[in-house]
Amino acid sequence: MSIEEQLTTYFRENFAADVDGDTALIESGLIDSMGVMELVEYLERSFGIEMDMDDMTVDRFGTITAIKQLITEKQEAM
Amino acid sequence: MRPALVHHLIERTAARLPDKVAVRHLGRETTYGELLEESRRIKEFLLDAGVRTGDRIGILLEKSVEQLTAMFAVSMAGGVFVFINPILRQEQIDYIVRDCDIQLLVTTGALALKNRLERPGTLLYVDEGGFPCWPRIRDRFAAVSGTVRRIPDDTACLIYTSGSTGMPKGVVVPHRTVVEGAEIVSAYLGITENDRIVSVLPFNFDYGLNQATTSILHGATLVMHQFIFAKDLLNLLRDEVITGFAGMTPIWAKLFGGKHTLKAEMSFPGLRYITNTGGKVPRIVVERIRAFFPDTKVFLMYGLTEAFRSTFLPPEEIERRPDSIGRAIPNVEILVVNEKGEECAPGVPGELVHRGALITRGYWNDPEKTRQVFRRNPLLNGQDHLNETVVYSGDLVKKDEDGFLYFISRRDEMIKTSGYRVSPTEVEEILVEIPGVSNAVVFGRELESGDQGIIAVVETDSSDTRHLLAECRKRFPAYMVPHEIHCEPEFPKTANGKTDRSFLKSKWQGGMGV
Numbered sequence: 073m074s075i076e077e078q079l080t081t082y083f084r085e086n087f088a089a090d091v092d093g094d095t096a097l098i099e100s101g102l103i104d105s106m107g108v109m110e111l112v113e114y115l116e117r118s119f120g121i122e123m124d125m126d127d128m129t130v131d132r133f134g135t136i137t138a139i140k141q142l143i144t145e146k147q148e149a150m
Numbered sequence: 151m152r153p154a155l156v157h158h159l160i161e162r163t164a165a166r167l168p169d170k171v172a173v174r175h176l177g178r179e180t181t182y183g184e185l186l187e188e189s190r191r192i193k194e195f196l197l198d199a200g201v202r203t204g205d206r207i208g209i210l211l212e213k214s215v216e217q218l219t220a221m222f223a224v225s226m227a228g229g230v231f232v233f234i235n236p237i238l239r240q241e242q243i244d245y246i247v248r249d250c251d252i253q254l255l256v257t258t259g260a261l262a263l264k265n266r267l268e269r270p271g272t273l274l275y276v277d278e279g280g281f282p283c284w285p286r287i288r289d290r291f292a293a294v295s296g297t298v299r300r301i302p303d304d305t306a307c308l309i310y311t312s313g314s315t316g317m318p319k320g321v322v323v324p325h326r327t328v329v330e331g332a333e334i335v336s337a338y339l340g341i342t343e344n345d346r347i348v349s350v351l352p353f354n355f356d357y358g359l360n361q362a363t364t365s366i367l368h369g370a371t372l373v374m375h376q377f378i379f380a381k382d383l384l385n386l387l388r389d390e391v392i393t394g395f396a397g398m399t400p401i402w403a404k405l406f407g408g409k410h411t412l413k414a415e416m417s418f419p420g421l422r423y424i425t426n427t428g429g430k431v432p433r434i435v436v437e438r439i440r441a442f443f444p445d446t447k448v449f450l451m452y453g454l455t456e457a458f459r460s461t462f463l464p465p466e467e468i469e470r471r472p473d474s475i476g477r478a479i480p481n482v483e484i485l486v487v488n489e490k491g492e493e494c495a496p497g498v499p500g501e502l503v504h505r506g507a508l509i510t511r512g513y514w515n516d517p518e519k520t521r522q523v524f525r526r527n528p529l530l531n532g533q534d535h536l537n538e539t540v541v542y543s544g545d546l547v548k549k550d551e552d553g554f555l556y557f558i559s560r561r562d563e564m565i566k567t568s569g570y571r572v573s574p575t576e577v578e579e580i581l582v583e584i585p586g587v588s589n590a591v592v593f594g595r596e597l598e599s600g601d602q603g604i605i606a607v608v609e610t611d612s613s614d615t616r617h618l619l620a621e622c623r624k625r626f627p628a629y630m631v632p633h634e635i636h637c638e639p640e641f642p643k644t645a646n647g648k649t650d651r652s653f654l655k656s657k658w659q660g661g662m663g664v
Contacts, residue, residue, distance in 0.1 A: 098378060101212070101260075104237065105378045105404075109640045112410075113611075125412040128379045 075119075075143055079136045082114060093137040098130050108133060115139070121146035152333075154302045155325045156225040159332065159366045160186050161295075167343065167369045173215045174390070175374040180215045182369065185222070187293040192223035192274075192284070194291035199272060201254060203228035203298055206308065208247060208255040208270070209353075210234040213374045216276040217353055218362060220256045221307075225325075228298030231307045232320070233354035235645035240265045242645075245317050246310055250514050302326035308514055309356055311455040312644055312652075320514035321455045323356075330507050331356075331458045332363035334480050338462060339394065339423055339449065343369035346420075347394040348386065350377045350401070355646040356455045357427045361396055377647075380405045384416055391420040398428040398647055399435075400589065403609065406438040407588025418443060423465075427451040428648050430557050432579040433472045440468070450476060452557065456523055457504035457541040460484060461555055474554040475547070481507035485540070486549050491528035496551050499558050502543040503528070509541055546573075565594035565602050570629045572604060577630055584621045586610050589641050591654045592632065603633035607654045613637045634658075 073081070076093060083091045089102055097103050103111065111133070112123055121143060132142045153159050160182070163172075168183035180188075201207065207224045209231055211217045217233070224231040234246055247255070247269050254272040259279010267273065275283045306328050308320035341347070347365045349372050351358030365372040373390050377383055384405075387395060397405075424439065424446050431439075431450065439448055447465035452475040454460065461484060463476030478484040485493055486500040494500035505527055512520035527538040546558040558564075559573040566572075574592035581590035589609035594602035608618065615635045622631045636658050642650040 101236075106640050106642065108378055113639060123410055125379075125381050125410045126414050127381075128410065129381045129385070130378055133379075 075140045076136060078118065079139060082111075083136075086110070091136060093140075094135050096134060097136070098134055115143065119143050119147065121150070153329050153367070155300055156306045156328050156363070157189070157222045157297060159329065159363055160189060160222045163366055163369045170343065170369055171371050172366060172369075173218065173372050173374065175213070175215055178215070182366075185215070185219060185366075188219040188288075189222035189226060190293040190295065191288055191291040192219055193226040193297070194294065195274065195282075195284075195287070196223055196227040196229065196254065197298075198291070199254060199274075201227050201229050203300075204230060204305070205253040206230045206232050206250045208232045208234050208252040208257075210236060210243065210255055210257040210261055210265075211276065212236055212258070212261075213349070213352070213376050214276075215374070216256070218366075220276075221353070225300075225306060226297040228300055228304075230305050232310070233307070233352070233359070234310070235352050235354045236261050238645050242318070243267075244269070246320070249317070250308055250320050300325065302329070305511065307359075309359070309455050310354060312646075319516055319519065322511040322514055323458070324511060327458050327508050327510055328359070328363060330481070331360050332367045334482075334507065335360055335459055336364040336368055337480060338464075339364070339425070341365070341368045341370055341394070345370035345393045345422070346373060346391060347371070348373045348375055348383075348390070348392045348396075350375050350383070350647075351396055351398065352646060355428075356453060356458050357396060357451070358646070360459065377401060380410075381412070384412070387418050387421060388416060392418075393420055393422040394425075395421065395423075396425045396427065398426065399431055400641065400643055400647060400649055402426070402431060402435050402439060403588040403641075406435060406442065407582065407609070417445075419445065421446045423447045423449060425449040425451050425462075427453060428646065430473075430475065430575055430579075432582045434579075434583050436468065436472050450474070452476065452555075454504075454541070454543050454545075456510055457482075457543075458508040458510065460502070460504050460508075460543075463554070467554070471550070471554050473556055474550075475557050476555065477553055478506075484555060485529065486547055486555070487528055487542075493529060494548070496549050499546050499548045501561060502545045502547045502555070503540050504543060505538070505540040509539060563593060565592075565604055567594070567602050567604055568629045572630055577604060577606065577626070577632065580625050580630075581606060581608055581622070583625065584608075584618065586612055587618070589649060591641070591649060591651050593651075593655050593659075595659060604630070605634050605636075605658055606632035607636045607638055607641075607658050609639070609641045610637050611639055 164182040164186035171179045172182045172185045173180045207229045209220045221231050256274045258277045302325045306325040307323050310318040312318045353359045450463040452461045461476045483505045485503040487503045488500045527540045547555050577592040578590040587608045587610045591607045597603050644650045
């Protein structure tokens with residue numbers, strides 16, 4: 073599965089939401105601050121990456137496209 | 151004359167500083183003049199819609215300037231505003247709407263749809279999501295200055311507060327309390343029109359509301375922000391040159407307690423003060439706040455909705471008394487009273503009783519609970535026929551020789567174990583010193599022996615309870631070591647952003663784990 077597919081599956085299973093690459097995840101209120109922390113944990117576990125606070129902003133988590141970009145950067149830096 | 155009613159705050163400041171920016175939110179600016187004009191138009195709409203004096207008007211909106219225009223409009227129209235936090239579940243929203251019989255609700259299309267709002271019959275949409283839709287009809291209502299006559303003793307708002315059990319209760323707050331609360335708090339925080347205050351806490355929480363009223367009273371700028379990530383908040387503090395920031399324990403936990411740390415160096419030369427309220431911050435967290443914001447004054451505050459705001463610790467005392475919740479705010483006296491209704495000597499635990507300014511009226515629809523909390527002043531020197539209502543907080547505290555107060559626990563939460571009385575707060579305080587633990591909730595559970603066990607729930611990414619217990623044994627006397635430890639990756643929050651203690655308690659009350 074591509075990163076994008078994994079993420080859309082995650083949102084379908086955990087938030088019962090059909091999202092595409094550009095759906096606003098945070099501004100729309102789909103995920104709140106608790107949901108976001110769960111998402112961070114999921115990403116760290118599933119993609120073997122480590123986030124620090126500087127990575128965690130609404131800009132970087134706002135859409136699936138943005139999250140995918142973040143994961144790719146993190147994996148490349150490893 | 152001093153302002154006496156909630157809408158006097160905007161009327162006075164708009165007359166003095168019409169072009170000053172009152173509110174900034176996601177880059178959009180609203181001046182004091184615009185805030186007043188829009189409030190007046192909505193007031194005309196409310197009167198036209200048949201709102202009568204004393205009607206409850208709900209405001210169910212995300213953080214936005216419309217919350218404030220609606221609030222002032224309701225005040226001008228002689229109504230009672232009721233802020234409802236959109237993060238509440240549908241049943242909780244329905245409960246509030248029914249409990250205080252909300253006549254008209256200001257909301258958005260998305261929120262009305264999400265909560266399948268059927269009551270009340272009358273809604274006002276601030277967006278294009280339904281009819282009547284404010285952006286389309288606003289021009290029909292003139293921004294005229296007339297208001298419905300009210301006095302400071304009349305009810306300005308209901309603040310729904312979640313107790314340890316059951317549905318939330320509506321605290322009935324008079325205009326006097328809101329306005330005096332703004333004057334008193336801004337006096338000790340030294341707020342002026344040069345301040346830029348970030349509003350993270352919701353307005354359905356007394357101190358969240360108080361931040362908005364203090365800002366508007368003095369013509370400062372209120373910068374609204376929805377808190378999700380620590381880094382966004384820190385960037386905002388820096389980029390918006392924020393001068394005043396109010397936090398609560400879960401916010402500090404996210405900034406300093408988790409495994410995610412900040413790599414970039416940041417400094418906040420503009421940040422004049424930080425406040426905390428809504429529960430004691432552990433000493434180690436106070437130290438981290440002070441280390442991270444070395445040039446900022448830190449005010450630790452204590453208040454309960456029933457008496458709005460009660461104490462603060464002056465920043466110059468924080469070094470000497472980092473565990474204190476401070477002393478009474480201006481125009482308030484805090485008594486420490488034993489079960490016989492006598493004042494406690496220094497060092498002796500008793501219940502915190504608030505007298506003076508900012509006492510609210512009681513709970514909507516709940517005479518019995520009102521009688522328990524809103525009682526006659528016990529110290530009337532034999533003149534018991536005199537009427538003076540004070541608020542019994544239900545919090546156990548003690549005073550030191552200099553009159554500074556220390557929170558011990560909720561009166562009904564003290565744990566009796568092995569012949570000792572253990573304060574959950576004290577155990578929580580030490581738990582968060584364990585590396586990796588960002589927050590802790592401790593409570594007692596009846597054991598079959600009749601004794602109580604100490605149950606600890608900690609916010610941590612680890613699930614190694616054996617290691618946590620070993621850490622506890624190093625740090626606690628034997629009788630204080632928790633009997634059970636449970637791990638949660640992230641604590642749930644109440645609508646006000648406080649740690650949801652009662653949820654965690656009921657989740658782990660049954661027992662499992664270690």
